[in-house]
Amino acid sequence: MDFLAGCIGGAAGVLVGHPFDTVKVRLQVQNVDKPLYRGTYHCFQSIIRQESMFGLYKGIGSPMMGLTFINAIVFGVQGNAMRYLGQDTPMNQFLAGAAAGAIQCVICCPMELAKTRMQMQGTGEKKSKRKLYKNSLDCLARIYKREGLLGVNRGMVTTLIRETPCFGVYFLTYDLLTRSIGCEPGDSYVIPKLLFAGGMSGVTCWLSTYPVDVIKTRFQADGVGGVYQYNSIADCVRQSVRKEGLRVFTRGLTSTLLRAFPVNAVTFATVTLVLMYARGAEEPKECESETPGGDRHTGHPACDLSLGGVTPT
Template identity: 85%
Template sequence: MDFVAGCIGGAAGVLVGHPFDTVKVRLQVQSVDKPLYRGTYHCFQSIIRQESVFGLYKGIGSPMMGLTFINAIVFGVQGNTMRMLGHDTPMNQFLAGAAAGAIQCVICCPMELAKTRMQMQGTGEKKSSRKLYKNSLDCLARIYNREGLRGVNRGMLTTLIRETPGFGVYFLSYDVLTRSLGCEPDDRYMIPKLLFAGGMAGIASWLSTYPVDVIKSRLQADGVGGVNQYSSIADCVRQSVRREGYMVFTRGLTSTLLRAFPVNAATFATVTLILLYARGQEEGPKDCEAAQPSHHTQIQQQGQPSSM
């Protein structure tokens, strides 16, 4: 039931947060010489006006498809790592989260590659005259046929650099916040407190790794239209900083932070309600500290990125 609840909660998070993720990616990869969007609000407005509201949901198939596998990996690795470490401490929560984040990159990287390519497809067009990719699976298949496994795993190193500390910070932040909020078994505000903790943990996680996410998005979007601009991670960083300054690493940050809180709130709310319904109130968490292992292994951060 934990696995089912986590998957459904994650799906709810994707539905809530995907429009913000589309805006984030568009802002991160747009040309500095001919920018299409002036900021987060203008990007939202332009996509809806030019591509309809469905433009905000381009590429949603990829995170939805990968969700079950990612949640299974995160929950299994995080739970087993905590059992191996033996003690439920903030540092162990960080280490377990980091391990889960690192291992799930195997699924996360190709999923985000397809998502990014689909989000960039038909930019500014209500009805694309020529669609390069029919859907996320077709996108990955075409990339594989053209570039092999290396192409499907484009951005793997940056994904690993982002996800490993990102998940560690998420689980650590959630652990610290839930302990400090001190909810009781009969506390009528217990669920809102858990939602707040999850949302704030999501924001903390994104802030800790956001510059890496900008580079990851640029590398994964590189090659759309047949032109490759970057030869490596270092080259992407150099070119980006030279052309746009260090503020390039904050591109799309507003939409990401706007997305982080409701995504995690939706995930936590859905998971909590499903578990309460399935198990009954008497088997629910007795206090915040006792709830830590179960909640940490049940709820995946979405981002992200992103998976967060």
């Protein structure tokens, strides 16, 4: 049931946060010499005016499709890692989260590649005159046909560099926050506290790895239409810094942080409500809960209602 709750909560988070992700991607990869957007708000306005509201949801099929697999991987790795480490401590939370983040990249990287390519398709057009990709699956199929497995896994190194510490920081921050604000049995504010902890954890983990995300996005967006600008990740970093300076590493950060808190809050709310409904309770009755891997632990003062493997976004 924890797995199902995590999947439903993750889907809700994707629906809420995808428009912000589209804006982030557009800002990260736009040409600095001829920028289409002046900032986050202008980007939102332009996409809606030029491409309609549906333009904000381009590429949503990819994260929706990959969600179940990502949750399955992270649940299993997180649970087994915590069981292997034995004690529920902040450091172990970081290590278990980092391990989960690294392994789920097998699904995350191709998923985000398709999402990025779809989000960039038809920029500034209400109805694309020529669509390179029909949908996310068609996008991956075409990339595989043209470039093989290496093409489908383009950006894997940057994804690993981003996801491993990102998940570790997320679980560590969530653990520290829930311990400090106190989620005690019978506390009437337990759900708002969990939402706050989840939202702040999402913000913190994005701040810790955001520069890597900029390079990952640029590297994965490169090659649309068969035209490549970067020879390697190092070349991407070198060209980006040379043209735009260090400010390049903060492109799209505003929309990312605006997205991080509500997405994690909505995800937590959904997970909590699904678990409460499934357990036939009106509110969390105890702080003893199952870990993602199925073990039970009582060392944590907070109810263990994590995102269930959804990438903090």
